[in-house]
Amino acid sequence: MLRQFSDLKNFALAARDGEVGKVKELYFDDQSWIVRYVVVDTGRWLSTRKVLLAPQAFGLIDEDSQFIAVHLTRQQIEDSPPIETNKPVSRQHEEDFHRYYGYPAYWLGIDTVALTGMPAFAPPPVENRAASASRSSGDPHLRSTEEVDGYTIHARDGEIGRVTDFIVDDDGWGIRYLAVSLSWLPARKILLAPGWIDRVSWDDMQVFVPLTRDTIKEAPEWDDAEPINRAFEERLFAYYGQHGYWPVGV
Secondary structure, eight states: OEEEHHHHTTOEEEETTEEEEEEEEEEEETTTOBEEEEEEEOTTTTTTSBEEEOGGGEEEEETTTTEEEESSOHHHHHTSOOBOTTSOOBHHHHHHHHHHHTOOOGGGTOOOSOOTTSOOOOOOOEETHHHHHHTOSBOTTEEEHHHHTTOEEEETTEEEEEEEEEEEETTTTEEEEEEEEETTEEEEEEEEOGGGOOEEETTTTEEEOSSOHHHHHTSOOOOTTSOOOHHHHHHHHHHHTOOOSSOTTO
16 A cells, blocks of 8 residues: 555554554665665653664554554564664664564565565666765665655756655555655645656755656646545556556556
């Protein structure tokens, strides 16, 4: 199911023996656009540290009660490797995290997140990669939704708008679309799939797409008050001349 991250934010995370906190932000891999970790706001329970959970631990997402079931105990989460709150996630921490929970290392090409529904596309070229890597000891491929929220989107002939949300597929936990609010008409929102991106300048907080402003302006409008259904996706992909990520006939 496709979900707006703005809707998932602040959902309660329910471990086997009680609540552990609320969804705060997502860390995703900028090569595959797959969500690797959910950052948990634990409130006063573990107020001195940041907690990460991987989608592999998630079960039922209950929209009515606004909670996500987590197949772990509070003690397991409390005993997980600590992460410094003011620094990016390092590869060393990821190794400790995956070793602790027994998850295979996705950076070695072993991925336990279900990818059958994820689109196949080459990652967009990234500018200033050396600068991005040198600014910290963190994994240069992990990006935060808080970081990318507000990035400017540039068409071939100028800026078109800003990222305002992320559409996440809970089957595989991939980011299917960036929600974009148009500069000249902020109330009008459109969706852009990561596979349609030409390049990203993470240091400059800019995303470039190989389309004109007029093309994007006339794209199917997205109503953020309505669920994204397959009919809308088919219309969106057809408009941009792209093949859908879903199997034919599904």
